[in-house]
Amino acid sequence: MAFLKLNEVSFSYPRQDRPVLSGIDLALEQEGIAALVGPNGSGKTTLTKLMVGILSPSAGEVYLEERSLRNFSLAQIGRRIGYIFQNPDHQLFCSTVAEEIGFGLKHRGWPLDAITERVKFLLDYFELTPYRKAFPLHLSRGEKQRVAMAAVLAPEPAFLILDEPTVGLDLYRKKLLGDYLKKIARLGRGTLVVSHDHSFVQNTADRVVVLERGRIQGCEKTKGQETR
């Protein structure tokens, strides 16, 4: 069973003559790491927004675990799919880094000691411990990216969608992120990464979906899969 399935999905923004996406058929499993690549403006971000219900298709249907996404509230989708925006500023709103990472857990009713332990682990893993009391929006681009990532990963959603997660990350931190995604993939979590970072995609993803001018041009295997 595909975790997410798009059936003949097309999408046009209001007051635009041409559809941004046309006839998209795609199935994503709840394990492994898929990458979505393509030139600027090919519709990658739009496609991910359709997958999490921020946008609705103009035609066709998106299914989450075989139920139409139209039957889910945004909150219900948010509990199944963690979404990391291209710009981390769009998802940081707490007054400290530690609160930001623990926010989703608190919201889901995790006990306080479990929240403290999980936040501590993620602060440590993403090397954010020195910034735990800092105001997230005052951090550097790469630090904000790591906070957003830790906050979305904290509740361990069944599936993750990351839009350009390596922007602002140095080589060492890209590797840490890649290792983390591979680790959660081994635990049965699926991931879709939108990225222009060729080496990150090649080293991290099992499968690459190529989007061009709003259409899927093909799916490729990567060398990352051969070495796993």
Ligand SMILES: Nc1ncnc2c1ncn2[C@@H]1O[C@H](COP(=O)(O)OP(=O)(O)OP(=O)(O)O)[C@@H](O)[C@H]1O
């Ligand atoms: N809110 C919007 N209203 C109207 N047009 C939009 C809107 N958002 C995106 N577009 C247009 O839709 C097309 C696809 O944009 P999208 O951001 O999905 O592409 P992308 O492949 O993610 O690009 P990039 O690689 O530059 O991030 C572009 O031509 C863009 O200008």
